[in-house]
Amino acid sequence: GxxxxxxxxxxxxxxxxxxxxxxxxxxxxxxxxxxxxSLGQGPEFLIYFQGTGAADDSGxxxxxxxxxxxxxxxxxLKIQRTERGDSAVYLCxxxxxxxxxxxxxxxxxxxxx
Amino acid sequence: xxxxxxxxxxxxVQEAETVTLSCTYDTSESxxxxxxxxxxxxxxMILVIRQEAYxxxxxxxxxxxxxxxxxxxxxxxxISDSQLGDTAMYFCASHSGNTGKLIFxxxxxxxxxx
Numbered sequence: 001g002x003x004x005x006x007x008x009x010x011x012x013x014x015x016x017x018x019x020x021x022x023x024x025x026x027x028x029x030x031x032x033x034x035x036x037x038s039l040g041q042g043p044e045f046l047i048y049f050q051g052t053g054a055a056d057d058s059g060x061x062x063x064x065x066x067x068x069x070x071x072x073x074x075x076x077l078k079i080q081r082t083e084r085g086d087s088a089v090y091l092c093x094x095x096x097x098x099x100x101x102x103x104x105x106x107x108x109x110x111x112x113x
Numbered sequence: 114x115x116x117x118x119x120x121x122x123x124x125x126v127q128e129a130e131t132v133t134l135s136c137t138y139d140t141s142e143s144x145x146x147x148x149x150x151x152x153x154x155x156x157x158m159i160l161v162i163r164q165e166a167y168x169x170x171x172x173x174x175x176x177x178x179x180x181x182x183x184x185x186x187x188x189x190x191x192i193s194d195s196q197l198g199d200t201a202m203y204f205c206a207s208h209s210g211n212t213g214k215l216i217f218x219x220x221x222x223x224x225x226x227x
Binding site: 031040042044045056109 | 146157160163204208210212215216217218219220
C-alpha cells in the first residue's frame, strides 16, 4: 500500500516569506507527527495530532509555526515570516495509534535564502 | 525530560564483519519503548528494530540485534554480517508513553567498506 507522502520534496523560499508543507499519512492512521531535522542532527519533535486535534504542540519553536489537520488525514505545516534558521528537512510520520510504530515520509527539504 | 545520547558520530566496518553502535538514554517514565532507525541518503527513515522496556529479552531482527541494559539505561545495536546496503545514518530513539513522540539521538554514520 501507499506510504506516507510529503510535498513538495524540496522548497526554496526567501527570508520573510510564508510556506506550507503538506503531509499525506497512511490511510486509517489516526496519529500524525511532524519532526524537524537539521543537517547532521537527529529529528526533533514539533507536533503530534490524534485525529483532528493537536494533542501535543510543545515542540513548535515559536508562534511563526502552526500546523493543522482539519479532517483527520492530511496535515499542513505552516511557517510564517521564514528565517534562515528554519532551513531543515521537515519529516512527517503517521501511526495507527499513539503506541504503534511510526512510518515516516521522505521529508521536505526547506531552504530559506 | 527524556534524552538520548549517541557518542559515536562515525563508525566503519568491513563487509561481512560485525559492528556495534552505542546508545544511552534517560527517562523518568516506567512504560517506554526504544528504537533504532536507519536513514540512508534518500532521507527515508526506516525502522530497524524495536524494544519494549518491560521485556527482558533482547529484540532480534535477522542480522540486527540489541543489547538492552535497563539498569544502565543502555541500548546498543549489533549488526552482524554487515552488507554494503547497511551504509547509512543510524538513530537511536526513545518513545514517550504519554504522547508517543520520539526523542532521537544525534546519530551515528555507519560506512560499510567492501
